[in-house]
Amino acid sequence: MNKHPPALLLIDVQKGFDHPRWGPRNNPQAESQIKRLLEAWREKGHPVIHVRHHSHEPNSPLHPDQTGSHFKEEALPLASEVVFTKHVNSAFIGTDLEQHLRSQGITALVICGLTTDHCVSTTTRMAGNLGFDVVLVSDATATFDRQGLDGNVIKAEEIHRVHLTSLHGEFCQVKTADTVLT
Amino acid sequence: MNKHPPALLLIDVQKGFDHPRWGPRNNPQAESQIKRLLEAWREKGHPVIHVRHHSHEPNSPLHPDQTGSHFKEEALPLASEVVFTKHVNSAFIGTDLEQHLRSQGITALVICGLTTDHCVSTTTRMAGNLGFDVVLVSDATATFDRQGLDGNVIKAEEIHRVHLTSLHGEFCQVKTADTVLT
Numbered sequence: 001m002n003k004h005p006p007a008l009l010l011i012d013v014q015k016g017f018d019h020p021r022w023g024p025r026n027n028p029q030a031e032s033q034i035k036r037l038l039e040a041w042r043e044k045g046h047p048v049i050h051v052r053h054h055s056h057e058p059n060s061p062l063h064p065d066q067t068g069s070h071f072k073e074e075a076l077p078l079a080s081e082v083v084f085t086k087h088v089n090s091a092f093i094g095t096d097l098e099q100h101l102r103s104q105g106i107t108a109l110v111i112c113g114l115t116t117d118h119c120v121s122t123t124t125r126m127a128g129n130l131g132f133d134v135v136l137v138s139d140a141t142a143t144f145d146r147q148g149l150d151g152n153v154i155k156a157e158e159i160h161r162v163h164l165t166s167l168h169g170e171f172c173q174v175k176t177a178d179t180v181l182t
Numbered sequence: 183m184n185k186h187p188p189a190l191l192l193i194d195v196q197k198g199f200d201h202p203r204w205g206p207r208n209n210p211q212a213e214s215q216i217k218r219l220l221e222a223w224r225e226k227g228h229p230v231i232h233v234r235h236h237s238h239e240p241n242s243p244l245h246p247d248q249t250g251s252h253f254k255e256e257a258l259p260l261a262s263e264v265v266f267t268k269h270v271n272s273a274f275i276g277t278d279l280e281q282h283l284r285s286q287g288i289t290a291l292v293i294c295g296l297t298t299d300h301c302v303s304t305t306t307r308m309a310g311n312l313g314f315d316v317v318l319v320s321d322a323t324a325t326f327d328r329q330g331l332d333g334n335v336i337k338a339e340e341i342h343r344v345h346l347t348s349l350h351g352e353f354c355q356v357k358t359a360d361t362v363l364t
Contacts, residue, residue, distance in 0.1 A: 088311035089353070117348040122311065125304045129270035138331065148347045149320065149356060162344040165330045166299040171271070174331060 004105045006135070007047040008037055009127075011091060011113030011120050013075035014052055016061030016068025022144045026156035033140035033177040034112050035074040040181055042078070047106060050075065050083045051091040053119065075113075089122040098130060108133040110180060111172070112140035117163045128171030136172045137180055138164055186287045188317070189229040190219055191309075193273060193295030193302050195257035196234055198243030198250025204326045208338035215322035215359040216294050217256040222363055224260070229288060232257065232265045233273040235301065257295075271304040280312060290315040292362060293354070294322035299345045310353035318354045319362055320346055 013034055017025075041048050052071065054064040061068030077083050084095045091097050101109075109132050111124055120141050127134045143163075145156045168174040195216055199207075223230050234253065236246045243250030259265050266277045273279050283291075291314050293306055302323050309316045325345075327338045350356040 089307065090311045093308070093311045117344075118352055121348075122307045122353075125271065125307065126275070129272045129275045129304065146347050148343060149350060154344060154347055158340075159344055159348060161330060162299075162336060162341055163348065165328050165336055166303075166341060166345065168331060170300055171304075 004107060005044070005046040006108035006110050006133075007049050007101070007106045008041040009049050009051065009091070009109045009111045009113075009123070010034060010038070010075050011051050011111065011123055012053045012062075012115075013050075013072050013113050014062060014068060015070050015072055016066060017114050019061035019068055021061065024145045024156060025142055026160050027139060027142035030112075030114070030140055030142040031072060031074040033137065036177055036181065037110070037112060037137065037140055038075060047104065048077075048081045049097070049100075050077045050081060051095075051097070051113070051123070052083065052085055054085050054087055056087060089119045090126050091119070091123040092126045092130065101132065108135075110135045110137060112137045114142060116141045116143040116160045118143070121163050121167060124167055125171050134172035135180060136164070136167060136174050137177050138174050139176050186289060187226070187228040188290035188292050188315075189231050189283070189288045190223040191231050191233065191273070191291045191293045191295075191305070192216065192220070192257050193233050193293065193305055194235045194244075194297070195232075195254050195295050196244060196250060197252050197254055198248060199296050201243040201250055203243065206327045206338060207324055208342050209321060209324040212294075212296070212322055212324040213254060213256040215319065218359055218363065219292070219294060219319065219322055220257060229286065230259075230263045231279070231282075232259045232263060233277075233279070233295070233305070234265065234267055236267050236269055238269060271301045272308050273301070273305040274308045274312065283314065289313075290317075292317045292319060294319040296324060298323045298325040298342045300325070303345050303349060306349055307353050316354035317362060318346070318349060318356050319359050320356050321358050
């Protein structure tokens with residue numbers, strides 16, 4: 001039984017993911033679902049934790065000198081909410097996130113953000129393996145088309161679906177925002 | 183420049199993965215490719231690191247009381263080779279693997295084993311994010327069919343292909359055993 005309410009962990013909800021370099025994306029509703037989750041968490045006074053990516057690549061839309069590194073409007077942190085800055089995919093590597101969760105007695109996480117198969121998957125895997133009880137919100141995450149090893153493009157929706165399947169039941173429970181909010 | 187030759191990291195090449203509970207698998211050649219890699223590493227005297235999974239679930243074929251927890255014939259460790267035992271997907275969580283690699287001056291890894299989307303992917307992600315230079319051997323790993331969130335089965339080969347695509351260029355370089363061995 002969790003004594004502490006789950007924390008909402010928002011991964012890389014940053015403007016830079018609107019840059020055309022990433023190509024076609026699935027689930028354009030991700031940001032509106034993230035906003036719904038964030039409003040519900042704030043209303044209940046449950047913990048909200050923001051994670052942002054600062055790339056070391058000067059030309060990346062997520063480099064800290066680029067406006068792309070800024071949070072999207074739907075996920076702007078309040079002054080009272082904690083923000084962790086990471087430089088790799090996992091929010092647990094090079095940050096004090098684990099230490100923060102342990103010190104706050106947080107044992108359960110609800111994860112959303114970008115992108116399904118890179119930073120969201122990596123963070124979800126580590127959270128589960130570190131012993132946290134994780135829900136991943138299927139419609140509050142999204143990814144991009146990627147070129148397969150044979151040169152053929154794999155559509156974002158297929159990548160999204162396959163990754164959620166691999167994560168569900170092994171590292172987390174995958175649920176929709178509606179299910180989480182009811 | 184790597185001063186130290188890359189270590190071959192074998193993930194969960196254990197008999198328990200032959201149990202019918204896992205369902206249909208792709209790439210039946212994975213073990214023979216793993217054996218080729220292992221023989222080549224031993225011939226060159228390069229470091230070989232074995233990782234095995236010991237499940238806490240009493241009924242798991244990978245529980246240490248089950249013969250399924252034993253290494254497959256193709257990947258039996260020599261007495262001189264190091265073995266790490268893990269209880270979660272990532273070989274870096276709950277083990278001294280990172281410390282071992284740092285202490286040995288190993289900065290590059292060639293990863294193979296089971297399964298592509300669970301323990302191999304999680305270990306590859308963490309290795310890349312921890313700063314290791316990683317090659318993942320596409321034909322020396324494999325996975326199983328999984329039931330998607332909509333109830334439809336996703337074939338092992340599709341899961342394998344999508345996961346390798348998500349990992350390549352972000353966490354590692356994906357290469358065939360032939361490419362690695364030439």
